[in-house]
Amino acid sequence: MAIEKLSGADALMRSLKEEGVELIFGYPGGASLHIYDALFNQEDIEHILVRHEQGAVHAADGYARACGKPGVVFVTSGPGATNAITGLATAYMDSIPVVVISGQVKSHLIGTDSFQETDMIGVSRPIVKHSFLAQRAEDIPEIVKKAFHIATTGRPGPVVIDIPKDVSEPSYTFDFSYPEEVDIRSYKPVEEGHSGQIRRAAKLILKSEKPVIYTGGGVIQDEASEELTQLAKMLNFPVTNTLMGLGAYPGTDEQFIGMLGMHGTYQANMVMHECDLILAVGARFDDRITNEPKKFSLNSKKIHIDIDPASLSKIIDVDVPIVGSAKTCLSQLIKELERRSSDYDSSKLDPWWKQINEWRDKHGLNHSMLDTPPKNGKILPQQVIQSLYKESKGKAYVTSDVGQHQMFAAQYYHFDSPRQWINSGGLGTMGFGLPAAMGVQLAFPDADVACVTGEGSIQMCIQELSTCLQYGLPIKIINLNNSALGMVKQWQDMQYGGRHSQSTYGESLPDFVKLSESYGHVGIKVEDFNDLEGAMKECLSMKDRLVFLDVVIDEEEHVYPMLEAGMEMSAMWLDKDKKTWE
Amino acid sequence: MKRVVALLMENQPGALSRVVGLFSQRGYNIESLIVAPTDDPSLSRLTMVTEGDAKAVEQITKQLNKLIDVVKVVDLSEEEFIGRELLLIKLRATKDLKTKIEDSRGEIVFESEEIINVQFVGSSDEVDVFLSSLSKDEILEIARSGLSGVSASEKLLTI
Numbered sequence: 224m225a226i227e228k229l230s231g232a233d234a235l236m237r238s239l240k241e242e243g244v245e246l247i248f249g250y251p252g253g254a255s256l257h258i259y260d261a262l263f264n265q266e267d268i269e270h271i272l273v274r275h276e277q278g279a280v281h282a283a284d285g286y287a288r289a290c291g292k293p294g295v296v297f298v299t300s301g302p303g304a305t306n307a308i309t310g311l312a313t314a315y316m317d318s319i320p321v322v323v324i325s326g327q328v329k330s331h332l333i334g335t336d337s338f339q340e341t342d343m344i345g346v347s348r349p350i351v352k353h354s355f356l357a358q359r360a361e362d363i364p365e366i367v368k369k370a371f372h373i374a375t376t377g378r379p380g381p382v383v384i385d386i387p388k389d390v391s392e393p394s395y396t397f398d399f400s401y402p403e404e405v406d407i408r409s410y411k412p413v414e415e416g417h418s419g420q421i422r423r424a425a426k427l428i429l430k431s432e433k434p435v436i437y438t439g440g441g442v443i444q445d446e447a448s449e450e451l452t453q454l455a456k457m458l459n460f461p462v463t464n465t466l467m468g469l470g471a472y473p474g475t476d477e478q479f480i481g482m483l484g485m486h487g488t489y490q491a492n493m494v495m496h497e498c499d500l501i502l503a504v505g506a507r508f509d510d511r512i513t514n515e516p517k518k519f520s521l522n523s524k525k526i527h528i529d530i531d532p533a534s535l536s537k538i539i540d541v542d543v544p545i546v547g548s549a550k551t552c553l554s555q556l557i558k559e560l561e562r563r564s565s566d567y568d569s570s571k572l573d574p575w576w577k578q579i580n581e582w583r584d585k586h587g588l589n590h591s592m593l594d595t596p597p598k599n600g601k602i603l604p605q606q607v608i609q610s611l612y613k614e615s616k617g618k619a620y621v622t623s624d625v626g627q628h629q630m631f632a633a634q635y636y637h638f639d640s641p642r643q644w645i646n647s648g649g650l651g652t653m654g655f656g657l658p659a660a661m662g663v664q665l666a667f668p669d670a671d672v673a674c675v676t677g678e679g680s681i682q683m684c685i686q687e688l689s690t691c692l693q694y695g696l697p698i699k700i701i702n703l704n705n706s707a708l709g710m711v712k713q714w715q716d717m718q719y720g721g722r723h724s725q726s727t728y729g730e731s732l733p734d735f736v737k738l739s740e741s742y743g744h745v746g747i748k749v750e751d752f753n754d755l756e757g758a759m760k761e762c763l764s765m766k767d768r769l770v771f772l773d774v775v776i777d778e779e780e781h782v783y784p785m786l787e788a789g790m791e792m793s794a795m796w797l798d799k800d801k802k803t804w805e
Numbered sequence: 806m807k808r809v810v811a812l813l814m815e816n817q818p819g820a821l822s823r824v825v826g827l828f829s830q831r832g833y834n835i836e837s838l839i840v841a842p843t844d845d846p847s848l849s850r851l852t853m854v855t856e857g858d859a860k861a862v863e864q865i866t867k868q869l870n871k872l873i874d875v876v877k878v879v880d881l882s883e884e885e886f887i888g889r890e891l892l893l894i895k896l897r898a899t900k901d902l903k904t905k906i907e908d909s910r911g912e913i914v915f916e917s918e919e920i921i922n923v924q925f926v927g928s929s930d931e932v933d934v935f936l937s938s939l940s941k942d943e944i945l946e947i948a949r950s951g952l953s954g955v956s957a958s959e960k961l962l963t964i
Contacts, residue, residue: 344819349830353873356819373873408964409815409876533867536860 252299280310316649441505
């Protein structure tokens with residue numbers, strides 16, 4: 224094979240191609256000009272010019288969450304790099320494979336406070352899985368190879384590659400070759416679960432009379448939904464998903480008891496509290512799940528499967544910790560259970576299912592709210608989600624921002640497929656929804672992509688409406704407009720005597736219809752319940768236009784159930800006056 | 806409880822800042838930290854003393870292991886280990902000082918009419934005892950290395 228001489232910038236583009244990258248989100252600037260010139264001179268990889276670097280990282284993140292391939296971002300040094308930080312932190316908290324390539328000032332200027340200089344490696348250190356500073360053009364191929372390997376394997380996460388401008392300089396070339404394999408002596412993620420632990424887990428599973436399977440984002444990341452469903456079906460166990468895990472198990476299946484945690488369903492939280500066995504897979508017992516850890520599910524045995532050893536027994540001590548990938552460990556568990564299945568009779572779970580169904584009937588979510596027009600004429604946010612579910616036939620990719628609308632979407636849209644529900648669960652980043660939806664739409668150009676948002680969140684990255692026009696992204700923005708920072712206001716109602724400190728905007732909200740039109744899109748405003756379904760239909764029928772559906776909703780509505788801080792998972796507010804404890 | 810964690814990491818720029826950063830990021834304390842390249846120049850060995858119960862230290866070692874630059878981590882204090890510190894101390898030269906130092910296993914490495922520079926090697930407790938045998942008026946400056954350690958058994962921290 225003829226040896227090619229490439230510059231650092233050309234070597235970067237070629238390395239990305241070798242990694243199978245088809246799409247880059249980014250924004251050019253001084254320190255990345257050589258890189259952008261190399262991008263211009265090739266035809267394999269498409270670039271999406273965003274309007275703010277935060278949008279670029281969220282879009283790459285949304286792309287990665289939707290299609291499972293790593294998202295790639297180009298930013299320049301200084302402000303370009305710092306604008307990417309929120310996106311990196313978002314991806315880090317949710318373990319999403321994203322590779323951010325930042326331009327840096329020339330090597331000899333590093334440390335001199337030169338123009339647009341920021342220590343990107345230092346600033347991003349606590350919110351990346353790893354980072355690289357390319358010191359020589361020759362190092363770029365190996366760095367790219369390692370970066371993609373680290374970002375996509377084990378517990379995935381974002382990786383930064385910082386490239387000083389002189390390292391991407393076009394006049395210096397070297398013999399390019401791309402490494403075929405990668406070996407990092409300090410990084411060998413464990414895929415397979417310890418066979419002894421798998422046997423111990425199987426024994427506990429077969430003994431249990433009140434079990435629950437609790438799964439998180441790890442099952443989705445690891446493409447383990449099929450194994451999860453198979454296991455749940457063979458055992459007839461109830462399944463609950465975290466906010467990050469929705470869609471891993473079919474949301475419309477009878478064994479699905481809804482999301483758990485802070486705004487989880489009554490039955491899911493009761494099940495967690497009362498069960499005798501928790502099989503946790505790819506979830507991390509975080510504070511939005513457990514409520515007070517000291518009072519968390521005291522009478523259950525716990526099995527925890529996770530790829531990240533540091534997630535095991537971090538918050539809750541478990542009886543059987545298993546380090547390994549969700550997919551491999553679930554397959555091992557299924558095999559082990561099949562071997563022992565002669566012992567198993569799922570009818571012993573009948574009393575447990577009877578109890579669960581009683582809970583579900585008593586305080587489960589009402590999924591038929593469209594049948595009941597609201598008495599005061601105001602549209603309820605839950606009805607908007609139910610209408611979206613109905614009109615999109617449950618098939619849309621749904622991204623969300625952060626707040627009440629996010630919880631309503633998680634509670635009321637039944638996600639039957641993994642990767643269908645895309646939200647910032649860990650960091651809780653307002654402004655995530657619209658750029659994430661761009662990434663999803665670019666991954667799946669023909670799919671219905673809805674961004675469920677609020678008038679607060681949408682304004683945090685609203686500039687991306689312009690990007691959507693440039694690339695013809697027909698996203699459906701479903702704006703639950705309650706003229707307030709709803710979740711903040713809810714907490715102020717519940718815990719601060721209704722003092723709405725800085726959670727409303729006076730009369731300053733824009734006319735979202737006109738705003739959308741000025742960006743070249745379609746805007747529709749709905750205020751009357753009777754217009755909701757028609758408007759939703761119209762919105763979804765415009766297959767090649769971005770539609771901004773601004774729905775004025777009842778501003779008094781709160782999200783329930785809601786866990787009471789400092790207590791066990793069974794302590795929930797069920798509405799403004801009703802709670803499960805005295 | 807004091808715990809002594811030793812690790813091998815890639816001898817590369819940024820590796821140490823990742824280890825130190827992890828401690829502040831996750832709210833762990835570092836009481837002392839000592840780091841230098843090993844006989845394999847691609848590796849650095851780091852020893853740190855931290856405070857925490859067994860569960861906290863387990864979490865610390867797991868988080869350290871997650872760092873890509875960290876090759877191997879052990880909690881030396883899980884078993885018997887040999888821990889030593891180097892103390893360099895500058896003392897005001899007084900009449901009986903030299904005998905006192907020699908009796909306490911201190912080694913004089915430089916002296917003038919005004920000052921005596923002493924080195925002392927021992928466990929942290931021994932360093933404390935040596936220091937407390939000196940009076941405040943005699944001590945001009947001290948430099949403690951922080952604890953370095955190896956396991957007492959045939960167990961090795963190598964790759």
